[in-house]
Amino acid sequence: MTSAASALNAVFNLVFGVLYGMLKWLGPFWSLTGIACLTGILMVWIFGKVSNQTAIERTRDRLSAELIGLRLFKDDLRVFFGIQFQVLAWTFKYLRHSIVPMLILMVPTVIILIQLNLHYGFRPLRTGESALVKVKLRAASAMAAESSLTLRAPENLQVETPGVHVPDLKEICWRVRGVRDGRFDLIVSDGKDSIAKQVAVGGRLEGVSTIRTGESWLSCLLNPGEAPIPVQSVIESIEIRYPELDILILGKPMNWLIPFLILSLVLGFAFKGVLGVKI
Amino acid sequence: MKKPRSSHAELEPPKGGTPNTPQTAIDCVWSPAFRRPRRHPRQNELSRAALVLLCCWLSSIPSLFAAGRKVMVLGIDGMDPKLLQTFVEQGRMPNFKALMAEGDFRPLQTTMPPQSPVAWSTFMTGMDPGGHGIFDFIHVDPSKMAPYSSMAQADPGGRPINAGTWSFPTSGGGVHILRKGTTFWQMLGERGLRSTIFRMPVNFPPVKSPGRALAGMGTPDLIGSLGTFSFYVDHRSDWPPSISGGEIYGVTVTSNRVSAQLNGPPNTFRRFPTKESLDLREKGRAVSIEFENPKMTQDFVVHLDSKAGAAKFVVGDQEFILKEKEWSDWIHVEFEAIPHLMTVSSAARFYLKQLTPKFELYVTPLQIDPEDPVMPISHPTDWSKQLCSHLGRYYTHNIPEDTQAFNHGVFTAREFWEQMIFAYEERSRAMDYLLKHQDEDFLFVYFGTVDQGCHMLWHFMDPRHPGHVKDELLKDGIAKLYEMLDIQLGRVRAAIGKETTLVVMSDHGFAPFYWEVNLNTWLLEQGYITLKDPSKQESGEFFSNVDWSRTKCYAAGLNGLYINLKGREKGGSVTAGAEYENLMDQLEKALLAMKDPRNTNSPVSLVTRPRQDFQGAEKDKGPDILVGYSRGYRSSSDSPLGLFPKAAFVDNKSPWSGDHCIDYRVVPGILVTNRRITSQTPTLADLTVSLLHEYGVAPTKEMIGKQVLEPKN
Ligand SMILES: [Zn+2]
Numbered sequence: 007m008t009s010a011a012s013a014l015n016a017v018f019n020l021v022f023g024v025l026y027g028m029l030k031w032l033g034p035f036w037s038l039t040g041i042a043c044l045t046g047i048l049m050v051w052i053f054g055k056v057s058n059q060t061a062i063e064r065t066r067d068r069l070s071a072e073l074i075g076l077r078l079f080k081d082d083l084r085v086f087f088g089i090q091f092q093v094l095a096w097t098f099k100y101l102r103h104s105i106v107p108m109l110i111l112m113v114p115t116v117i118i119l120i121q122l123n124l125h126y127g128f129r130p131l132r133t134g135e136s137a138l139v140k141v142k143l144r145a146a147s148a149m150a151a152e153s154s155l156t157l158r159a160p161e162n163l164q165v166e167t168p169g170v171h172v173p174d175l176k177e178i179c180w181r182v183r184g185v186r187d188g189r190f191d192l193i194v195s196d197g198k199d200s201i202a203k204q205v206a207v208g209g210r211l212e213g214v215s216t217i218r219t220g221e222s223w224l225s226c227l228l229n230p231g232e233a234p235i236p237v238q239s240v241i242e243s244i245e246i247r248y249p250e251l252d253i254l255i256l257g258k259p260m261n262w263l264i265p266f267l268i269l270s271l272v273l274g275f276a277f278k279g280v281l282g283v284k285i
Numbered sequence: 286m287k288k289p290r291s292s293h294a295e296l297e298p299p300k301g302g303t304p305n306t307p308q309t310a311i312d313c314v315w316s317p318a319f320r321r322p323r324r325h326p327r328q329n330e331l332s333r334a335a336l337v338l339l340c341c342w343l344s345s346i347p348s349l350f351a352a353g354r355k356v357m358v359l360g361i362d363g364m365d366p367k368l369l370q371t372f373v374e375q376g377r378m379p380n381f382k383a384l385m386a387e388g389d390f391r392p393l394q395t396t397m398p399p400q401s402p403v404a405w406s407t408f409m410t411g412m413d414p415g416g417h418g419i420f421d422f423i424h425v426d427p428s429k430m431a432p433y434s435s436m437a438q439a440d441p442g443g444r445p446i447n448a449g450t451w452s453f454p455t456s457g458g459g460v461h462i463l464r465k466g467t468t469f470w471q472m473l474g475e476r477g478l479r480s481t482i483f484r485m486p487v488n489f490p491p492v493k494s495p496g497r498a499l500a501g502m503g504t505p506d507l508i509g510s511l512g513t514f515s516f517y518v519d520h521r522s523d524w525p526p527s528i529s530g531g532e533i534y535g536v537t538v539t540s541n542r543v544s545a546q547l548n549g550p551p552n553t554f555r556r557f558p559t560k561e562s563l564d565l566r567e568k569g570r571a572v573s574i575e576f577e578n579p580k581m582t583q584d585f586v587v588h589l590d591s592k593a594g595a596a597k598f599v600v601g602d603q604e605f606i607l608k609e610k611e612w613s614d615w616i617h618v619e620f621e622a623i624p625h626l627m628t629v630s631s632a633a634r635f636y637l638k639q640l641t642p643k644f645e646l647y648v649t650p651l652q653i654d655p656e657d658p659v660m661p662i663s664h665p666t667d668w669s670k671q672l673c674s675h676l677g678r679y680y681t682h683n684i685p686e687d688t689q690a691f692n693h694g695v696f697t698a699r700e701f702w703e704q705m706i707f708a709y710e711e712r713s714r715a716m717d718y719l720l721k722h723q724d725e726d727f728l729f730v731y732f733g734t735v736d737q738g739c740h741m742l743w744h745f746m747d748p749r750h751p752g753h754v755k756d757e758l759l760k761d762g763i764a765k766l767y768e769m770l771d772i773q774l775g776r777v778r779a780a781i782g783k784e785t786t787l788v789v790m791s792d793h794g795f796a797p798f799y800w801e802v803n804l805n806t807w808l809l810e811q812g813y814i815t816l817k818d819p820s821k822q823e824s825g826e827f828f829s830n831v832d833w834s835r836t837k838c839y840a841a842g843l844n845g846l847y848i849n850l851k852g853r854e855k856g857g858s859v860t861a862g863a864e865y866e867n868l869m870d871q872l873e874k875a876l877l878a879m880k881d882p883r884n885t886n887s888p889v890s891l892v893t894r895p896r897q898d899f900q901g902a903e904k905d906k907g908p909d910i911l912v913g914y915s916r917g918y919r920s921s922s923d924s925p926l927g928l929f930p931k932a933a934f935v936d937n938k939s940p941w942s943g944d945h946c947i948d949y950r951v952v953p954g955i956l957v958t959n960r961r962i963t964s965q966t967p968t969l970a971d972l973t974v975s976l977l978h979e980y981g982v983a984p985t986k987e988m989i990g991k992q993v994l995e996p997k998n
């Protein structure tokens with residue numbers, strides 16, 4: 007299961023890597039706008055393909071006819087309530103026709119959101135900035151035995167504290183500080199096995215993989231930035247608590263999700279006429 | 286997270302900022318030429334004549350004529366002329382020496398009383414306390430016999446609409462400044478001149494004027510106090526039940542874990558019945574239920590690893606590690622007022638003082654978050670946020686240096702030093718930013734480090750001090766602080782243009798604080814005050830044990846003495862007119878004749894009567910007498926709070942070992958400038974008039990000073 011997840015990740019990473027690579031020169035906001043536009047178009051197009059367009063069109067026509075009826079017969083209560091029942095019935099039919107395509111659309115949406123979080127969720131450390139490295143172990147029992155767990159930092163990082171053991175949470179944490187720009191690996195080793203984790207300091211304002219995990223196929227799918235940690239390792243995950251990446255919109259720093267959802271909806275609807283899709 | 290300094294490096298002034306190296310980019314911004322309009326290349330005779338006429342007309346309007354000139358004031362709270370001269374002579378302050386040689390240096394006469402809020406208010410408005418109405422840190426409401434901060438007052442919100450435990454105010458509350466009068470930069474603003482006013486005391490909320498301002502001393506912390514730190518300990522009984530300036534919380538360490546909470550301001554959206562009214566109801570009394578707003582809290586967890594000598598903190602969604610004796614960066618703290626809808630933003634720094642064998646954690650006063658301020662700490666409102674985007678978060682409350690933590694033993698002297706230097710470095714970075722980015726007509730930058738350092742480090746420097754402590758590094762602490770300010774002056778001199786008028790000034794100087802005077806105890810001994818129950822002399826808050834019908838006067842604030850006047854005081858006993866006047870004369874004589882029986886010193890050298898000696902509409906609103914202590918003496922900290930310790934005169938052994946709230950003639954401030962000072966005895970109020978004069982602005986008739994600065998030729 008985990009290997010299937012990592013294979014899927016490899017495909018999506020490639021597609022999004024190419025897409026992001028083409029747009030990143032625009033800066034965070036405009037590249038996100040570009041991706042939102044493509045996402046909107048893709049979603050409308052998929053909706054057109056997976057939905058019964060004729061049924062949707064017919065239902066919508068009936069619905070608008072009934073709505074006109076509501077306005078015409080608002081003085082005749084018996085007719086009015088009859089039409090209202092019709093409106094409800096057709097609304098229900100409309101929802102029935104769109105619910106399956108919507109469910110299908112969920113799949114690419116989740117994939118896109120996961121990939122975008124990788125590129126827009128968090129930013130690299132700045133030189134001089136500190137962060138927490140959190141190593142989660144598979145079992146609390148491993149905690150005492152693994153007190154010899156060591157952290158080897160790459161040259162762009164300085165490890166500032168000894169490992170702080172938190173048995174309650176099956177965690178060992180260190181504080182690291184960015185010393186020099188670059189992307190390197192830090193190595194967590196238990197004496198036998200060594201697990202690497204990417205670390206980014208400085209450079210362009212672009213996303214970073216916050217966590218390398220091997221916990222489950224689901225968490226692997228949710229965190230596609232790095233290959234899963236082998237199951238036989240005592241380490242379940244290595245996380246770097248990077249600062250959040252703020253996208254400036256009208257001078258206000260914002261998380262990427264809300265502007266992305268709004269932009270993709272607006273742009274998708276703008277293109278539905280061109281694509282000839284009835285929603 | 287800051288790396289711990291090595292103990293020796295602690296006392297080194299921060300490096301960087303080579304003095305005397307001109308920075309062309311900054312020069313360009315500051316030079317008056319920058320603002321001069323470019324001349325048109327082809328001007329015919331007619332247009333030239335018109336231009337001459339226009340210039341004549343313009344020169345008759347002083348504000349426009351002077352618009353090109355720039356003035357910068359570096360305000361150093363508590364810099365003392367004698368100490369300055371000593372350190373200059375020792376060669377420790379080359380930049381001050383150079384400025385003195387370039388221009389002039391004089392002691393600057395301060396106000397009576399020489400307290401910072403009073404003196405800075407005079408500098409701002411050009412009026413004495415009779416005009417601006419600030420007589421002390423603490424004022425008394427005589428109708429209620431209750432003390433209050435003299436600087437700002439909160440206004441309650443509109444009548445709330447209540448629904449069960451929910452409460453919705455119909456309009457927001459506010460806060461207003463208590464100082465009267467117009468500041469000189471408002472007067473400049475009326476003529477279209479822009480100012481940047483960085484941390485001027487008694488300017489919260491900042492007055493609105495063209496330009497920008499960040500509030501300074503007098504700004505509350507998030508809970509509305511002037512700075513309340515939190516101290517979490519697992520041995521609560523080792524500490525006193527309550528201390529001033531901080532709250533001590535008992536916590537327990539359970540399987541290497543401490544769970545505690547940060548206590549924020551009251552949540553005005555929630556209300557719960559008070560325990561008292563519920564108890565009364567339970568006893569069958571028909572009382573109406575009273576409600577109170579619960580405090581907003583933020584839980585946090587500390588996971589201790591004694592083997593590693595460090596702990597992991599989880600505060601909201603933030604996680605960080607601190608080793609023992611380490612400080613965190615500013616941590617963003619959010620208090621939820623309405624879940625998922627409304628939060629109040631704050632920031633604090635954590636200091637893990639001790640991990641084992643005892644757990645001790647200090648947290649700074651919760652700041653009004655400059656990134657998302659709940660109260661107006663800057664003008665325009667978003668300027669504090671703009672500063673944040675360049676400088677990161679910073680201390681915003683009253684006085685950042687935590688003297689109370691040191692005073693109560695929560696900080697050691699070295700810990701206080703480290704915290705003070707952190708605050709100083711924040712200000713230093715801010716000043717660099719302001720020097721690089723300002724394009725205003727007037728710039729004021731405030732440093733409070735020297736004042737706070739002299740208060741807390743005097744006893745290390747002075748072997749005659751009753752609380753003298755030997756510390757090879759800290760005995761030089763005050764000198765180091767002066768050196769650090771010298772470096773700042775170097776930066777300023779390098780950044781400003783040649784035409785810029787530079788004024789370095791302080792609000793007052795400093796003196797040792799050897800002996801405390803419990804003035805209320807002395808008044809009691811002299812028969813001016815009668816207690817209801819003399820056996821309980823040392824208990825009772827704010828005069829609660831005083832028999833007002835047989836009390837003639839009382840002391841409140843650090844220098845104030847009030848007559849218990851009929852019609853003004855709640856329990857007034859002295860009639861206005863002859864009785865009042867006779868009592869005033871009698872008190873003046875008695876105060877000046879006061880003797881410290883232990884050494885036959887005279888603790889009081891000056892008695893000022895505001896109603897007689899001050900000018901302005903507010904002069905009748907302050908204390909009846911201001912007591913000027915002689916060098917070495919000061920009011921105790923208990924007496925201003927209406928308490929009666931047993932002895933009237935006590936040796937001061939607390940770390941708060943230097944002070945200035947005494948006879949103003951003993952503690953003048955400094956005036957160093959690149960101009961010529963025309964008076965031998967310039968005053969703070971003279972400086973206000975002189976700054977206005979630099980822009981060709983005439984003083985108002987309420988201003989009491991005269992022009993004392995002239996170009997140096
Ligand atoms: Zn002071």
